[in-house]
Amino acid sequence: MDGVPIAAERLPSRWRLMPERGTLSLFELVLALLCVVLAVLGLSQNVQDLLIQTFLWAGLALAWNVAGGYAGLISFGHAAFFGVGAYTSTILLVNYGLTPWIGLWVGGLLAAVVAGMLTLICARLRGPFFILSTLAVAEVFRIAALNWASLTGGAEGFAILPTPSVVRMVFVSKMTYATLFLGYLVAVYIITKILEGSRYGLQLFAVRDDEDAASAAGINPLLARTGAMCLSAFLTAIGGSLFAQYFLFLDPTHVFSPELSFQFALLPALGGIGTAIGPVLGAFVITPLSEMLRSYFGGSAAGLHLAIYGTVLVIAMLYFPGGIAAALRRLAGGHGKGES
């Protein structure tokens, strides 16, 4: 392969079969169509509940991927942004009667400001040190939320009255939630696709791959990283607000938990980090799998479902280091190199 020009390999075709950076493929369109059908089909309550969670997780995994995959800012602290989003819109709704349709944007902006400050300070740290600093920041938020009971309700949690109303973004029908959450997923996906084909997206890849070279090409690495982290936090916080509107109950030990942060990072890692389709595939495989394992084994032998879940993850990481997205590309006959 060495030294052989492969320029002619990419045939000009309007529609590509498999996902590729910057352009839409048939695979993505079919998947989107399938999601729409599933969302409006009126399946059983359990299946609809699974769909809602899967869509939410896919959106959140994509949001994490903007920082972790595209900018190389591996974060184990995205629960902080998720929690800020969830609590902001909920406090605004319950205490001030502000509709979540507006509150979620406020939460998003607040999370973006937090992310901006965090990155300006912590992105000077490298590798594991940055990761640890994000973990620490999320812990600070968890402890603050637990102790600032007058604002957050503390350990007792914070509930939204389950009175259905469009203005309050509380619905009876799970189908409405499924559609809303699919909308969130599609929006984050479109933003991701635009980003990866854009000037700014390319600059992020460059900073991620080699900071010195990017800097010598006129890119300010700190600014580029900060922007990515802000966008990622903003999108994560929106997901947090939607989560609050579906479950109608917030508890700091869950909403700001490290487990949540790890899950945000795990789904893209499994699906294919740094690609748009990867985090979605990761969420589509892992969310139903973990839910099914919980319902089959959760009752009979406590902890067995987690053991199986963990084993599946380890095997997947060993045999699909590039994630599901890379495995699919190999199946489709692509060489898979040169894709990020």
Place this chain on the structure above:
Amino acid sequence: MTTLLEVRDLTRAFGALRALAGVSFSVREGELLGLIGPNGAGKSTLYNLIAGALAPTSGEIRFKGTSVAGWKPYHAARAGVARTFQIPKPYRHLSVIENVALSALQHDRTVKAARASAQAVLAEVGLAAYAEAPVSILTVGLLKRLEVARALALRPSLVLFDEIVAGLTPSEVKGMTTLVASLSARGITVIWVEHVLYAIMTTAPRIMVLHRGDIIADGAPEKLAKDSAVIKAYLGEEMSLA
């Protein structure tokens, strides 16, 4: 011709070690200046100071008449100072053309325009056939060309080349020296660090020799090849440029 780069009393210390000890020189617009010297002479430190990767301990760097000492690499790039890295630093998840387009984006507003500019630069350095290839398939020689392409795509007024022909075959060296000479002819100022002496001594009309952080010689290659201080510090023996 006017002075493009002026360096005065430039010093950079790493703890007790003075990698550069009060260096002064200037480079005129369109000049091709070769920079040689043994390992540890301070060549890389000098490059890092000019390109903004390091801040000087003391001294002055003036580019186009403005004091720029202590600027950041991206300031240097935006102002028209491009550099290559001795050990190639490609963006390894991007294709060859995207690697170059990133530099072109400093001038082109859209990714599409930058790709078109990048394609032209790739043709110039002989990488056109690899445009869509992942950088992982490039050999060392091709990676060096990619470094040159990225630097040129910035449309610089000053280029700092760092060992761009080391490890290349004789015919590749010939192609690279021809390219460097043509840049100078186009009015681009070039400073070129190289250990492949026959290449640099037969291409650059002016050579500067750095030794232990000091400039020990500065002049035409024919003169330096017989200079006893240069022979002692670096060449080892008198050099024939025939």
